[in-house]
Amino acid sequence: MSEKTYERSDELELLARDVIASDERLANLSLANIGYLQADFVKTASGGRIVNGDCEKVGPKWRALTGYDFVITFYKTAELLNDHQRRLLMFHELRHAGFDPGSGDRWTIPHDVEDFADIIQNEGVDWAVPEGLT
Numbered sequence: 001m002s003e004k005t006y007e008r009s010d011e012l013e014l015l016a017r018d019v020i021a022s023d024e025r026l027a028n029l030s031l032a033n034i035g036y037l038q039a040d041f042v043k044t045a046s047g048g049r050i051v052n053g054d055c056e057k058v059g060p061k062w063r064a065l066t067g068y069d070f071v072i073t074f075y076k077t078a079e080l081l082n083d084h085q086r087r088l089l090m091f092h093e094l095r096h097a098g099f100d101p102g103s104g105d106r107w108t109i110p111h112d113v114e115d116f117a118d119i120i121q122n123e124g125v126d127w128a129v130p131e132g133l134t
Contacts, residue, residue, distance in 0.1 A: 012036035
């Protein structure tokens with residue numbers, strides 16, 4: 001079995017900057033230091049559900065080494081998403097990053113009904129299902 005690897009992604013960083021600039025709900029994140037990774041493996045959650053991406057708050061030890069407040073990772077299945085779906089996935093993951101530019105406080109925002117309702121109303125229930133997996 002090969003080792004799971006991650007690679008820093010300038011492409012995801014550019015996508016995130018565009019998404020942040022285009023939605024006022026994310027304006028506070030323009031001052032956050034976020035790292036973006038592309039993983040070369042498929043991630044699954046409980047019940048075998050495929051995970052296309054995630055957002056993690058960086059702990060104090062790793063923040064001291066990297067300077068990142070958060071890390072957003074896109075997994076192998078995200079490569080199968082079209083441009084629109086990737087943009088929505090980035091928006092969704094950025095919505096998990098809680099950041100107060102004034103105090104520098106950081107926290108992870110859990111999934112909430114409003115976030116899902118907003119995306120589902122506009123994009124449908126299966127917005128993040130890669131075309132090759134339907």
